[in-house]
Amino acid sequence: MSSISTRKKDHIDLTLSETSQYKRTTGFEMYQLKHNALPECGLDDISFKSHLLGREFDFPLFISSMTGGHGEATTLNADIATFCEKFDIPFGVGSQRAMLEDSTHENSFTIVRDKAPNAFIAANIGGAQLIGGMPTYGLKTMINSIKANAIIVHLNPLQELIQPEGDVQFSGILKGIEQLVKHSSVPIIVKETGAGIDSKVAKRLLNAGVKVIDIAGVGGTSWSRVEAARIPSKWDVNLDNTLTYQYEQEMHERFNEWGNSTVYCLESLQELVWERKFEIIASGGIRNAQDMIKARCLGAHFVAVAQPIVRVLKEEGIDGLEKWFSLWRKEAKMVMTLLGVHEWSLLSEEHIILMSL
Numbered sequence: 266m267s268s269i270s271t272r273k274k275d276h277i278d279l280t281l282s283e284t285s286q287y288k289r290t291t292g293f294e295m296y297q298l299k300h301n302a303l304p305e306c307g308l309d310d311i312s313f314k315s316h317l318l319g320r321e322f323d324f325p326l327f328i329s330s331m332t333g334g335h336g337e338a339t340t341l342n343a344d345i346a347t348f349c350e351k352f353d354i355p356f357g358v359g360s361q362r363a364m365l366e367d368s369t370h371e372n373s374f375t376i377v378r379d380k381a382p383n384a385f386i387a388a389n390i391g392g393a394q395l396i397g398g399m400p401t402y403g404l405k406t407m408i409n410s411i412k413a414n415a416i417i418v419h420l421n422p423l424q425e426l427i428q429p430e431g432d433v434q435f436s437g438i439l440k441g442i443e444q445l446v447k448h449s450s451v452p453i454i455v456k457e458t459g460a461g462i463d464s465k466v467a468k469r470l471l472n473a474g475v476k477v478i479d480i481a482g483v484g485g486t487s488w489s490r491v492e493a494a495r496i497p498s499k500w501d502v503n504l505d506n507t508l509t510y511q512y513e514q515e516m517h518e519r520f521n522e523w524g525n526s527t528v529y530c531l532e533s534l535q536e537l538v539w540e541r542k543f544e545i546i547a548s549g550g551i552r553n554a555q556d557m558i559k560a561r562c563l564g565a566h567f568v569a570v571a572q573p574i575v576r577v578l579k580e581e582g583i584d585g586l587e588k589w590f591s592l593w594r595k596e597a598k599m600v601m602t603l604l605g606v607h608e609w610s611l612l613s614e615e616h617i618i619l620m621s622l
């Protein structure tokens with residue numbers, strides 16, 4: 266069994282490969298944005314002013330929780346934080362479990378606040394770590410280490426079930442979230458890690474006092490694929506051609522495409538927006554500005570991106586990340602112009618058509 270720190274490092278390397286991504290799509294391709302031949306606005310009139318948890322942002326893009334707890338994470342977190350500070354982009358650090366279990370990992374998290382004194386930074390912990398309640402000391406350490414503006418709780422039952430060292434006890438997580446809401450000095454966001462949160466789960470979370478749901482649906486990074494890629498090296502090579510080996514391999518493959526798509530989750534959450542006041546972050550396979558705008562038309566307040574950020578950072582460094590963001594913003598402005606909509610807040614289902622396939 267590997268330590269949390271080694272596992273987090275493996276994850277970064279494995280998620281860079283295309284094989285870590287779902288073959289199933291987000292579902293955004295089922296929708297077409299409505300072209301407006303008479304837009305009556307120009308590229309420079311477009312505003313992306315958006316709100317999350319009462320704070321105003323210039324651009325509705327959140328960098329999803331990814332790293333922390335190992336050496337390479339310190340550099341990645343420092344770069345992402347520098348970028349987020351410069352463009353006022355909110356950022357969620359990776360799971361702080363490793364840091365809570367071994368304080369030598371704290372630096373890979375504290376660097377985030379050093380580099381981004383003003384940015385919106387969210388802490389991160391797994392739902393499984395909340396079973397039975399989180400000790401007050403742990404909660405304070407998690408928040409204070411990065412002066413967190415919010416805590417993100419990640420739900421990842423699929424990943425835990427595939428992972429050899431996974432936590433496979435899930436009862437008590439909702440109660441743990443409810444307790445966290447009561448004791449935390451900052452608001453709670455709950456996210457999946459790529460298999461999606463639909464309205465039934467969202468309703469239970471909102472009843473527990475959660476303020477923001479990050480759906481993190483199918484269409485991008487597949488944690489089943491990532492974890493499956495870690496397994497063979499751990500297996501006894503003598504088992505290679507046995508029927509049981511094959512069954513186990515195929516069994517994992519059957520979960521590769523498991524989950525609720527990002528668009529299904531967004532559509533499903535629509536039934537709640539009339540009765541509840543909460544904010545939606547769309548994530549899971551958001552790969553370009555057109556996905557971002559379609560997500561807004563389907564009810565999202567913000568979008569979040571994970572894998573493309575580490576990928577561009579690892580391949581092209583922080584300059585590459587800035588170029589990537591500037592192209593994304595340019596595309597977003599072009600799309601808004603072609604829709605004839607000058608404000609992010611004005612986008613709605615009126616600007617999108619469901620295509621018959």
Ligand SMILES: Cc1cc2nc3c(=O)[nH]c(=O)nc-3n(C[C@H](O)[C@H](O)[C@H](O)COP(=O)(O)O)c2cc1C
Pocket residue numbers: 276277280329330331332358359360389417418419456457458459481484485486548549550551569570571572573575
């Ligand atoms: C390298 C890597 C590490 C991740 N680690 C975490 C984590 O520690 N906590 C968490 O909540 N999600 C984690 N995630 C999941 C992402 O936050 C996100 O929900 C998921 O990857 C789907 O988004 P994407 O399709 O844009 O990658 C990680 C993702 C990546 C790519």
